Amino acid sequence: MVSRFRLRHSSALAGGILAFALIGTPVLAQTAPEPQDPETSLDEVVVTGTRIRVQDYVAANPVTSVTAETIENSGQTNLTQFLTDIPALSSSVTLQDGADTTTPGLAGLNLLNLRGLGTDRTLVLVNGRRHISSSPGTPSVDVNSIPVALVERTEVLTGGASAVYGADGVSGVVNFILKDDFEGVDFRTQYGTSDEGGADNYFASLLLGNNFADGRGNVTLGFEYNKDEALKVSEREYTRSGNRFIFINNPDDPETFGGAQTPGIPDLILSNNVRYIDTSRGGSIYTNFATATTGSGVSFLGNGDPFVDGISAGGFTAIGGSGSPLDDFNDDLLPGLERGTLSLTGRYDITPGLRAFTELKYTQSQTQFFAQPSYVYGLFVPLDNPFIPASARADSLTPGGLGLSDGAVLLARDNFDLGTQNYDITRETYRAVVGLSGDLTDNIAFEASYVYGRADQEQTAKNVIINDRFFAASDVIVSGGQPVCRSNIDPTAIPVGDVFGQFQFPAAAFGATFTPGANSGCQPLNLFGEGLNSQAAIDWITGEYTEEATIEQHVVNAFVSGDTTGFFRLPGGPVGFVVGGEYRKESSDSRPSDIQLLADALEYPLTGVGRASRTQGEFDVAEFFTEVSVPIVKDLPFAKSVELSAAYRYSDYSTSGGADTWNVNGRWDIDDTLAFRATVARAVRAPNIVDLFQGRQQTFGTFADPCSRENLTEGENPTLRLQNCQADLATFGLTVGAGGYQNTSSESVGGFVQGNPDLSPESADTYTFGFVITPADVPGLSLSLDYYNIEISDAIQAYSSQTIVNNCYDLPRPNQFCDLIERGTVGGNPGRIVSFNQIPGNLASYETSGWDLNAQYRLDPAMFGIERDIGTFNFNLVANLLDSLTFTEVSGADPINSQNRPGSPEYTATFDVTWNWKALSANYGFSYFNAVDRQSRQGLVNNPDAYEAQYRRFPAREVHDVRVAYDVNDGLGVYAGVNNFTDEQPAPGSEAYPVSALGRYFYVGATAKLGSLGSLFAWR
DSSP: OOOOOEEOSOOOOOOOOOGGGGTTOOOOOOOOOOOOOHHHHOSSBOOTTOOOOBTTOOOSSOEEEEEHHHHHHTTOSOHHHHHTTSGGGTTOBOHHHHOOTTOGGGTTOOBOOGGGSOGGGEEEEETTEEOOOSSTTSOOOOGGGSOGGGEEEEEEEESOOHHHHOTTOSSEEEEEEEOOSOOEEEEEEEEEEETTSOOOEEEEEEEEEEEETTTTEEEEEEEEEEEEOOBOGGGSGGGSTTTOOEEEEOTTOGGGGTOOOOTTSOSEEEESSEEESSOBTTOEEEOOTTTOOSSSOOOEETTSOBOOOOEEOSTTEEESSSSOBGGGGOOOSBOEEEEEEEEEEEEEEEETTEEEEEEEEEEEEEEEEEEEEOEEEEEEEETTOTTSOHHHHHHHTSTTOHHHHHSEEEEEEEOGGGOEEEEEEEEEEEEEEEEEEEESSSSEEEEEEEEEEEEEEEEEEEEEEBHHHHHHHHSEEEETTEEEEHHHHOTTOOOOOBSSSSSOOOGGGTTSSSOOSTTSOOOOOOOSSSSOSOHHHHHHHEEEEEEEEEEEEEEEEEEEEEEOTTTOOBTTBOOEEEEEEEEEEEEEEEEOOHHHHHHHHHTSOOBTTOOOOOEEEEEEEEEEEEEEEEEEEEEETTEEEEEEEEEEEEEEETTTEEEEEEEEEEEEEOSSSEEEEEEEEEEEEOOOHHHHHOOOEEEEEOOOOTTSGGGTTOSSOHHHHHHHHHHHHHTTTOOOSTTSOOOOOOOOEEEEEOOOTTOOOEEEEEEEEEEEEOOTTSTTEEEEEEEEEEEEEEEEEOOOHHHHHHHHHHSOSSOTTGGGEEEOOOTTSTTOEEEEEEOOEEEEEEEEEEEEEEEEEEEOGGGGTOOSOOOEEEEEEEEEEEEEEEEEOSTTSOOEEOTTBTTBOSEEEEEEEEEEETTEEEEEEEEEEOOEESSOHHHHHHOTTSSOGGGSEEOOEEEEEEEEEEESSSSEEEEEEEESTTOOOOOTTOSSSSSOTTOSEEEEEEEEEESSHHHHHHHO
């Protein structure tokens, strides 16, 4: 992706219109005004990070600005995908992060994450105003809902924004500023496809703008459509089944089986053809544990052939063998996404000193992705089932066989032939802004606005196995010479279900979704083999279930802004000030499907979508805010200007009470060449609706059990881990270490998430300092270097399932993490973890620091005496050096520094150069970050041989992009480009790092621009 970033020191906020100004007003063809230099034509500017309006005001806050031209030149039609090339936003959530079975609600969302501190700590604004969230219960804004074509520029401010904009801007603000006073027609269309196929992109946008009433009003209407096709695992050679290499435990390392550490032998190796040791696509049959020759105890495949073991890699995996390949369980590499936006913006000057404005928008997006099939680990199949192969039935009746002891065999099966669970997620976003702004005096202005936002979400899970029906249909007998469901003949016959599964089938759940008996509709399933069942039989055991959510936002904001011209003036000029207030109300209502509610009442997950309860909550906040800008001196030797500014906000939350935020800023311009700037700020993040009110909802986690013998030597403190594991597993009569406890289950563990109404706001202290250089003897060059430090205390944190189990065993006891997990004796693996709870608390702290470098240089060869016109060159560089990114999980724990781990490289940079010559332009862009460690720092110390030397680090990201554009005439242009033209690929063992699986990507497009709507009719 080509990335061109421009350093700007100030920016104007766009205005709007009143919709009623359109009624009865003719749309007149007008001549577009001559374009003006925005850096010189502005009388007043408003900078992201302040509401002060003072002529020639320059902010102390470091702000990175990206223009609309830059976005278009990148070839990207997804704003977040583009913005991730800004170092501060490189950890943002993109499409590839959402294609995950465990978090389907993230699919299709693009969420910004400043400084790697979390999407909930990044405040996203549009024209300096809040925007409705698209993630229920959180403040996270889906950037897909912001139309690309309407964005004039995007500004990124690091840290300390709470005093100006309120809570959530702990790590900073991203402000999308929309086009103002657009006149004419702007059409763009683009098509893109990857070199290896898949992930095709279709994009079209149209802007229609017109001034009316002699320039007193403007209206801009925008349409935008974008479609990203999914990227399937089958569309990349290295992710196809059998070709995918992943890291697994080394079969040749004694540590894999609980032995002592063996320096020089890697714990993990790359391998393909990795399979499960028990389940298979056509079924694996347990018949006789006493005579089984396999490690899992399985004896036969579903067709009656012997089950063959692969080379054990410890736990539940093996290289080769008869089990299902892990490759077959991959989700889409990139989900499909289709979105459309209709927007209206504009303004109308009621009088020379009073303006009405509005912004209206509707966005719909639809995401689809395919997840994984259902499975059983030990389905109880009575011997009178006619589909049991004769060889398996006979073996079960030999001494020690299950047929003799239980009158049954057990079946482990991955149900690919019954269909794969998939998701269809539709989101609709509505946003309306209306307001008035005007002048109270020549130097005092006001603005009052109301923002309404609503987001609706429907998440439909399709082809979901219904457990009580599945168990009924798989419990088959012969009646009248034909296979039939046992419950059709005997409605009281309750099937046993999956005896190895973590959720034992309760009698109360049988018949929850149907009435057993002759008229139930149950059709017998033959699970002994693959592809043996009719579609009608499959349809009876599967369902489609929809969860819904509604989010609403109301914001009323009013402020007075001005300066003391006429009655007070310092040597540096008049004092600028802002005084205002804001009222905001947020609500969220997440409504589970009926099957989830029923499952919650039964305390048993009836389907693959689990259990859930309704999450409903709201809060409001009333706020007072003020700002002041004090110009100390001006136009003195070594003091071209010295200016101090400050802001304060008091917020009264209905949920957590009062909170104070503030910032103090200073800027010292020595002359026109050199300036210094600094800020110090206190910010807060109040707990959001999910943090506080999340109803108890089932979730599923896939994690490595710290006490399983192959994991004992891992972690931050292996000695403490071993000690704690010995204490816990002794209660089950189990030992740890060589020959001891091993988790052989590949089943995801069911847990629960829920809110915590006792949370309090987290706080953050930020300071930045730096300098700006614009040397007079190098015209066109500007450079800034800024240091930042952000420290968050009492951070609201809900931990991942892996973090919870690791901390239980790696931290000194007692610790609160052990209260969040439960071990049990269910299934065939006693002692394994069977449940966990994720509950947020004010537990953690974060600290990050680093340096931001921004440089821009415009080179005109004519300035060096070159008479021949060879065009101009624009050079841009945005870079970051990350000093630290530390996370302290709980008070008293050692800080964990994530610098130089995936997502947090030490060095990140984006460079590009653009050549413009007459009607031709060409661009080269380069995106880079350094190689990073696969292991944590402590992990490298404790277990330096976890990986072979060549795999201990993820390679650096080095992505090259090119683009060429040509203006055919004054209004028509064409362009083409290649992103990642060197075709950098993901690292071995990964499908998404340091680059996605997209690979080399080609795109072509065209633009058509007219200066006025009248020109459009002239073309006719």
